Amino acid sequence: MAKSDEGKTVSYWEASEDLLAENTLGESTETDVCIIGGGIAGLTTAYYLTKAGKRVIVIDDGLIGGGETSRTTAHLSNAIDDRIYRIEKWHGAEKARLAGESHGRAIDEIERIASEEQIDCDFRRVDGYLFEAADRSEDDLNEEFEAAHRIGLSAVEWVERAPITGYDTGEALRFPRQGQFHVLKYLSGLARAIERNGGRLFSNTRAIEWKSEEAPEVKTANNQTIRAQSIVLATNYPIMSKMFAKLPPYRTYVIGARVPKDSIEKALFWDTADPYRYVRTQPENDYDVLIVGGEDHHTGQADDGEQRFARLWQWTRERFPMAEELLYEWSGQVLETHDGLAFIGRFSSGEPNVYLITGDSGMGMTHGTIGGMLVSDLILGRENPWAEVYEPSRLATQSITEAVPEIISSTVPYVDWITGGDVSSADEIKPGEGAIISHGTTKIAAYRDEDGNLHRRSAVCAHLGCIVRFNSLEKTWDCPCHGSRYGVDGHAINTPAFTGLAELKEES
Template identity: 40%
Template sequence: MSYIPGKPASYWIDSTAKIDDLPSGNVLSVDVAIVGGGLIGITAATLLKRAGKRVAVIEAESIGMGTSGHTTAKITSLHQLIYADLIDKIGEEKARLYAESNEAAIAWIAKMVEEEGIDCDFSRQSAYTFAESEKDLSNVEKEVNAALKLGLPACLVQETSLPFPIAGAVKFDNQAQFHIRKYLLHLAKNIPGDGSYILEGARVEEIEEGEPCTVKSNKGTVQATDVIVATHLPILNEGLFFAKSYPKRSYIVGARIPADRAPQGMFIGAEDKNYYSIRTTPYEGDLLLLVGGEGHKVGEKTDTEECYLNLEAYARDRFGVDSFEYRWSTQDMVSFDRLPYVGKLTPLNHHIYVATGMSLWGMSKGTMAGMLLSDLILGKENPWAELYDSLRATPFLSGTSIKENAGVATHMIGDRLKGLMSSISDVEMGEGKLVTVDGDKVAAYRDETGELHAVSAVCSHLGCIVNWNSAEKSWDCPCHGARFDCDGQILHGPAVKPLESLKGQS
């Protein structure tokens, strides 16, 4: 049997249509401009409009097609193994706030689904962090004890519905999963009207604080009293959030599986590295088994095809599936202390707010961030504000921060040596390669027809050298996570300008 890879698209996006009936127009003035139409932005917009504010959601592509549309869409407060570590690092009181805020986010999503009658495959599920070997069991046991201390719905189990033995798992009951884009599209349809707007295909290039603030995009200027920047990593460099977190990329494959062979619940391995995420979702009368993992820092792996192959091998071996319907990748910003940054852009900004650093658990944390941002703008007290304060002291001297910031410095300097001995003629069909042309660093890709696509290899964000991503056919920045297609167009921020095109190379 010949190998046929899954469709290179997120199932959440592929199974939903683009909304064509969102009114736009010449937006001149609103109360709150929200840059980014993912879960954070749409949650904040929903709450603010309900509070009587006029809002404008400004999205570079389409609603829910960015990071939110590429998630595993688990709605849970069980974030692999975190509570024992939080109690140790920040104390029991703050760890309890973290637990309560994530549980509140789950409850808010469930309430919205019920109130609005949202058809988004929402279902209550148990969530598990499982240890296959005895060496990871002690960490699972510590997590159970920590979670129980914080009032979370945790217990230790030795058996699950996974088709392979485990040493033990921490189980949280009454968690949930859903179809993220169906959920977002429903909420988005309620935003336009009464002075509120959604603008799709509007890539923001500049934001200026003032009275009012101005948000400039390729589709014009929006004026607003307040601005929320919910673009995964802020496109504004003030605040240095790119230096307080690092971008991590991971991969997902989807395979059809009969219900009687599918695991019940949501799962993630307890290992520090090389762990797998597992869940199912309804799919054409059966279920779609989603297996994720193979995470690495953005731009540090060229042969990304290997990541998909490893996931497929795991799914075949553990679940007996033999064909795959989907494969896609995603990325997230991981904060050095594992807590999101939610609040003001800088101490000098009074009307520009940000949310970033969801650290791989964006469904609960992103919803929480949208709720918190809404309260901040409305002047309401929120018990989570101090914990997630974007201006809090950042552990720059932690082991993680030293490693990641040193890695950025290495890329800023060392990557300029790549491709010094290569030329355009060395690039074969189907290959992306860094080469040097007249002393300049060039990112060159020759497609399957032999056509060359050549762009500057210098990232338009802060000048790092991009790296080729073979499976996605993209140029990825290893410093701060910006991604570009083979023609240099932006796939992922924080870059706001494309890579310089170098047409005429051969």
Template identity: 45%
Template sequence: MTNLTNGASMPLWLDTASVPRFPPLTTDKQTDVCVIGAGIAGMTAAYLLAREGRQVLLIDAMGIGAGETGRTTAHFFPPDEWYAGVEEGFGEKGARQVAASFAGAIDLVEAIIRTENIDCGFERLDGYLYALPGDGFKDFDKEVAAAVRAGVDAEKLDKVPGLSFGTGSCVRYRNQAQFHPVKYLAGLAHAIVRLGGEIHGGTQALDVSGDPIMQTVRTQWSSIRAQAVVVATNTPFNNRMVMHTKQAAYRTYAVALRVPRGAVPRILLWDTGDPYYYVRLETPDAAAQHEYLIVGGADHKVGEDDHPEHRYDEIERWVRQRFPMAQQVEYRWSGEVMEPADGPAYLGRNPMDDDNVYIITGDSGNGMTHATIGAMVITDMLMGRDNPWAALYDPSRKVKHGLTDFMKEQADTLVRYADWARHGEAEFVEEIPPGEGRIMQMGSGKLAVYRDEQGGLHALDATCTHLGCVVHWNGGEKSWDCPCHGSRFGTDGQVLHGPAATPLLAVAVEQPGMPAPDAGRDQPPRPDAH
């Protein structure tokens, strides 16, 4: 049976939806299009292509919604850079394209839900951006002007209406949306199968190779020959270097608290603080007397907080200061977002590859929107149609806007290779508490050692199998996370999140309390190692 999620925490979405389970693919296959990834990007692409009459085969290492789609807050809202930032970097034309693509994504999701009769709580809502005194961005006149020029229905208000606390001035963006993401994926799965598509869980893609005529996707069980491949795995595992120098991986956190039904207005809310927070509501069912107030934020670079549980407490404290009607916490979870160097996602042909391999990555906190846009762009490409947004989201574009942040991210990644020169976090395994992991020095190599709740030891080579960084412990999700490019591994070494495609190497423990003396690597790999 495949995993239901890629971490120890249980998101509200995965706990309140039933998804169809599909068996692993154990025989070789040939198809028109192989889609890798059963999140919203891959499932939407598979659906649209199947609807066009293409033969589609979709695989996922775990199962439907088990990756980052099941760990989102599932809202459709303006881009993280806001329209003033997009206009500054890409001009008025670029801002209009972003606005049109964002609106088009919401319209498509709504149309699919109507056509396929998917019960997923889709709802059109107004969204609000606000800034408390002293917190961040305040030039809302500039933002409204840029949004209106881009064709967005936006206006400045004195405050966000209906809240229990004063927000000061804000921007209202009309006609945004939210839904239950896993219920949506379940509906897409049924539709894909009805349209003749094929889905397989528990099937990890290990590599993609081929030529402009035919690609081969190799899995742990079989091979798939396809005329085209869509890599929709949050970050592409098939791209060794190029894309991973153009985006950075962040962990983000969410808390769902009960509130009395009707106590909080049905809106989307985002502030400009540092850290920033974003808010939405979820209603369990029509008869429920309570709702879930979902608040996300407290982001940090992957691998930079070994014990991030305090971030849930920070979010809860923020909520209780502003929403006194909030009751008990029902869910706490975290997810991973990929931040592009210059703002827009990367959607289209994979750089430095054959023309028939496509990627969807760079969600930047707008995963539901960008994933849907990516599926639309790639479907048009595969069907030989022009797409008005393809150039804007082209993964091959050069970074021109946001160069300062881009260079800072690259420098931070290079610094992480200095972890090889640092001593381990524990000298003896007896220092590792049950349920915790530590990096241990062994000769010139490093081990990632986890002690389970029963006291058993699980030792792994601590070298990320992507580009050789030393992994860090994530106590919140019980995983080993790479601070360089965002790969994540389970305590058994299995890949939970790319770009790594190969598990961490398990290392034998020779005697109780001591790892084998020859464990680990003799020399650290170079940052450019393959």
């Protein structure tokens, strides 16, 4: 299975499309809007703003499109994955209606932009089918049907079974006019359109600070300053924010298998397991790739990625016996929210010129597109009907009983401070493996590379001090508390931690 030089898994999209070329910001500059983050949220926002005549700069720490957007499965859906009836319960009927409407509009917008900008991104309308999981069903499909109709999705209907040849799903709900596309082809097209409109995109340009008093500005790791009237944090987790308690992080797993062309109905399929499986196909020249995801867990709280892939593969073969060969395996990070809706809008009342788009959970393609529409409206001083629904300062509406497992999940790992290490000495660590070693009152994250060299860093998470754990699939150090992730050399990959794992003092 494809692996990058760093050992990380490679997604179908990364393997089939080049990420956008490198173009690092070379000097300090000034603009109307500085967008930090070049994923679907950042580029969609840049697209609308440049269309409206704003001068826009997008900067990305890595390659444009190289964040979680390159690891998605790119279902485009208004069948909210926390279920419409729960959104109704947590937010009320009107906000549930607006949420459903916003996801539908996001699909329409992706279709319209792809057509208007002539982006050849394999966009197609498909039906989505929600069916009960045979093993562990968590959702009530009757309630979902009723709630979908109450919020105006009157075309949602019962069907005898989802159209999977050879596997009887039992009764299923059909959501018409969903969508799918090749996400990196879409992002490439968006980037070209932004540049045509005068926007500027910079890769390998890391923001290390932003401030918004009097004159907003962003500082980069290369010591440049971007002065702007507005700043948009489109970094998946908003950098330099304290939102970690509202954004529980999960790892989710995906496999891609070769199947004969057109042997599977072009549709989106989801089951009701917790975590749920999500299924679609992607066309290749003379075959299709069947893409199946699921097996999520709280980041840093399991290290059995290979077993998760194996379970997905077995589940897939039982339902799709035409799956011939396993071609891809990858994982990615998803940020949930406690109440099923993303946070999109002003960073805070005290920071009126700073905006954020985060908490997209499994619906970041549409949430990112909604984010682009909503944040550009706020910057342009336009009314937006969804502003209140996605208001970042809203309080959790979930009941405390429902939220408790999540709170326990993010605080229990502090116990790692008082337990022993994984091994007693670095000699026990084999090439390609990592382990925590206890050393006096502290802990060391030690990784031995394939050449036998040992890389050692403090194991104390740079965020709030939990002890990191080794992720042997991606070869990273993952924090079990709030999902920060680090490379084996200690560099920060996923926030909330903003700096890397500390170097060790000499005597350690």
